[in-house]
Amino acid sequence: MKKETFINSGRITDLKTFLNLRPNENLQFDCTDVVLYEGGHYIQVLKTGHFFYDGFGDKKLDNVEEFMWKKIDIN
Numbered sequence: 001m002k003k004e005t006f007i008n009s010g011r012i013t014d015l016k017t018f019l020n021l022r023p024n025e026n027l028q029f030d031c032t033d034v035v036l037y038e039g040g041h042y043i044q045v046l047k048t049g050h051f052f053y054d055g056f057g058d059k060k061l062d063n064v065e066e067f068m069w070k071k072i073d074i075n
Contacts, residue, residue, distance in 0.1 A: 007065050009038035028052055041072060
């Protein structure tokens with residue numbers, strides 16, 4: 001899958017809906033929403049305005065998406 005296709009699959013989901021789909025996920029205490037991607041990957045949206053994925057956080061979603069893309073290596 002191309003990186004652009006993967007990134008464009010991201011959809012913002014409110015926390016309640018996400019937890020109904022995946023009740024056993026371990027999220028940050030200040031998570032308000034989740035950006036859900038194809039394949040079940042997701043980035044947390046925090047109350048501070050930061051985005052968070054696997055120990056990495058940034059104010060820019062693009063930076064966290066780049067980190068996630070490299071980490072999951074869907075190529």
